Amino acid sequence: MAQRTVAVIAATALAALTLGPVAAVLVRAEGLAALGPGDWQALRFTVCQALLSALFACILAVPVARALARRRFAGRGFLIALLGAPFILPVIVAVMGLLAVFGQNGLLNGALSALGLPRLDIYGLHGVVLAHVFFNLPLATRILLQGWLAIPAERLRLAASLGLTPRARFMVLEAPLILRLLPGAFAVIFVICLTSFAVALTLGGGPRATTVELAIYQAVRFDFDLGRAAALALMQLALGLGAGLVAWRLAQGAGFGAGLDRALPLTVAHGRACDTAWLVAAAGFLLLPLGLVVWRGLPGLAQLGPQTWAAAGHSVLLALASTALCLSWTLALAGARGALWSLMAIAISPLVLGTGLFLMLRPFVNPFSMALPVTALVNALMALPFALRIVAPEVEAIRADYGRLRATLRLTPMAWLRLVLLPRLRRPLGFAGGLVAALAMGDLGVIALFADPERATLPLQVYRLMGAYRMEAAAGAALLLLVLSFGLFWAFDRGGRAGAAA
Amino acid sequence: MLRLEGVTIDMGGATLAADWAVQPGRRVAVLGPSGAGKSTLLDAIAGFRPLERGRILWDGQDLTGLPPERRPVSILFQDGNLFPHLTLARNLGLALRPDGRRPDAAGIARIAAALARVGLEGMQDRRPGTLSGGQQSRAALARVLLQERPILLLDEPFAALGPALKAEMLELVRDVAAQLGALVLMVTHDAGDARRFAEAVVLVADGIAAPPVETERLFADPPPALRAYLGEGGH
Incomplete structure (x- = not known):
């Protein structure tokens, strides 16, 4: 059938575009001999920062999730929604915000020096870990919170009627839950942090704080040593595949957080002050940097030059192209073993793909002239697992509900797509499209590998302004990026909701 | 037989x-x-x-x-006989044009006649959700008429x-x-x-x-x- 053909074509294209670059890397990498001691140091640093980031994110998530699960207060819904924000927050914007709080001239150092205490330096291992915790603490919290809210109310009532002490209650109800969910959350965050590029680019750097992804970038951009870049990509690939497999097995029960507001569990009398403190700290940790991005960015908006506006235009076009590509793939592949593609995308990092595509394109064109199409493609690939995860179950449900009616009406595949599938998928497609667009808008990965001065995207432009110490202009551009990312998400999500008839 | x-x-x-x-x-x-x-x-x-x-x-x-x-064969199921997001005219139109294109003038007239036949005269632009259960059954039967x-x-x-x-x-x-x-x-x-x-x-x-x-x-x-x-x- 025609639909099958489309799925096969889409799957083949996907396989070619992921495995092709990987093959190019494998061919070009002449073993691991090309690697110097600095590269092995990068491997150690990558693993070490990922372990620390996952550890802190998970440990801190426990009290925050517990407080969110057992307290009811005004703004709780907002706080839970806020936990979803880092997912679509451009890394470079978060870094600007974190610098405003923890940086050289940030709030914290201002307070410390006012008290006569020594200043903190954010750059290096602790800065990288701090940024990763900023991004992944919300993720871990959402995973745990979901588990917490799934504790049956009967069991909570039973615990209350037995008069369990807080300690007994923890041992009976909460500890098993944490033990079940936390390893998965830890593994997922560990894998995410392994492929960290933008954070390491901005807050790490130097021989002692370089990730493998960053080393790939440096090998291509600074040394133009493609053999070493390929060997590093091979290293990253092995790392990602190994950790990805482990995470996939551990994270079966973890999910990534939908439907967070179910039945009200019983609230608990004790520990109120403690919960409040954790919630205030977590909200502050998330909101303060974002608030400062807005605050410091406003004056900078006046300084946005033509280059920044051009970069913004590139980024919006690129985000739209990525979204169109990713959603087409999603529709074609929904139902065809989505989990397998997700696994593939977890293992293959953007810079590995980028390096492979670079190697493939080089014999034919100047890779730098292909910066924007390649970035759009890689972003579409990277967002595909998320889009599939949102859309595929809905497609299954529509097939189950209307597949027989479709057959008895003898609908053609086009009529089914146009009149049934697309209209009924508006909501999930809008939501998925919003996520993809925001992710592509904020991405600072492959573009750094390929870009020349004429073809910057907005995140890259922010990075360049920071590098040139034009901090006010950088702050303005970061605010613009924040507005565009969230705006794209909002517009797509909104478009999916509006007029979506029952 | x-x-x-x-x-x-x-x-x-x-x-x-x-x-x-x-x-x-x-x-x-x-x-x-x-x-x-x-x-x-x-x-x-x-x-x-x-x-x-x-x-x-x-x-x-x-x-x-x-x-x-x-x-x-045409078949009426226990539920889900109409696409809820399409008007009755669109739902019935699918019986005449399985490729989803709009029916011609003759087709539109046939849809109107089929709806009138089952007592839903003039309801072309209603969606199934705005109809009672009995009316939905009638609309599905009107489509059966068109499927012939x-x-x-x-x-x-x-x-x-x-x-x-x-x-x-x-x-x-x-x-x-x-x-x-x-x-x-x-x-x-x-x-x-x-x-x-x-x-x-x-x-x-x-x-x-x-x-x-x-x-x-x-x-x-x-x-x-x-x-x-x-x-x-x-x-």
Whole structure:
């Protein structure tokens, strides 16, 4: 059938575009001999920062999730929604915000020096870990919170009627839950942090704080040593595949957080002050940097030059192209073993793909002239697992509900797509499209590998302004990026909701 | 003629056997306890469920290997007979244009006439969600009119309606079927429905879909399986 053909074509294209670059890397990498001691140091640093980031994110998530699960207060819904924000927050914007709080001239150092205490330096291992915790603490919290809210109310009532002490209650109800969910959350965050590029680019750097992804970038951009870049990509690939497999097995029960507001569990009398403190700290940790991005960015908006506006235009076009590509793939592949593609995308990092595509394109064109199409493609690939995860179950449900009616009406595949599938998928497609667009808008990965001065995207432009110490202009551009990312998400999500008839 | 030749259908462990024929244009009730395989039988005729053995023929043409969309069959399910996000005109239009394009002027007139025929005059622009359950059933029947297929299968589409409304719908099905000259097979677990509506009854029980028997004759002298289903003393 025609639909099958489309799925096969889409799957083949996907396989070619992921495995092709990987093959190019494998061919070009002449073993691991090309690697110097600095590269092995990068491997150690990558693993070490990922372990620390996952550890802190998970440990801190426990009290925050517990407080969110057992307290009811005004703004709780907002706080839970806020936990979803880092997912679509451009890394470079978060870094600007974190610098405003923890940086050289940030709030914290201002307070410390006012008290006569020594200043903190954010750059290096602790800065990288701090940024990763900023991004992944919300993720871990959402995973745990979901588990917490799934504790049956009967069991909570039973615990209350037995008069369990807080300690007994923890041992009976909460500890098993944490033990079940936390390893998965830890593994997922560990894998995410392994492929960290933008954070390491901005807050790490130097021989002692370089990730493998960053080393790939440096090998291509600074040394133009493609053999070493390929060997590093091979290293990253092995790392990602190994950790990805482990995470996939551990994270079966973890999910990534939908439907967070179910039945009200019983609230608990004790520990109120403690919960409040954790919630205030977590909200502050998330909101303060974002608030400062807005605050410091406003004056900078006046300084946005033509280059920044051009970069913004590139980024919006690129985000739209990525979204169109990713959603087409999603529709074609929904139902065809989505989990397998997700696994593939977890293992293959953007810079590995980028390096492979670079190697493939080089014999034919100047890779730098292909910066924007390649970035759009890689972003579409990277967002595909998320889009599939949102859309595929809905497609299954529509097939189950209307597949027989479709057959008895003898609908053609086009009529089914146009009149049934697309209209009924508006909501999930809008939501998925919003996520993809925001992710592509904020991405600072492959573009750094390929870009020349004429073809910057907005995140890259922010990075360049920071590098040139034009901090006010950088702050303005970061605010613009924040507005565009969230705006794209909002517009797509909104478009999916509006007029979506029952 | 619809002929089931040595048919055996797998029902996940149990099987259902049928070996009989029925003339075109008749109204047949498929009666039996729940779980006996009434819907399974309809699914097999409609092509949603493969046969384990045997053949299904219509006017000498072998339907057995055909997919549902190639069979001369229209079917009304228990629910989900209309796409909820499309207007009635669009829903009915799909019967005329399965490629989803808009019908021509003649098609539009036919849709209006079909809606009027089932008592939904002028409701072209309504969506199913704004209609009552009875009106939704009527709209689905209007589409059956437009589909113009010689076999109409009803898989308890009126189960959720009250008794008066259901009787009304059965009356309408009778008219629609008469207009099309279609053979109707209607699943029901209600002997009253069967007596009111059907000229013949296929009794489904104990793994067998029995050959159709004239309704009058069947209820005048119920076989043991029917007596067991109705309860001793009968109705």
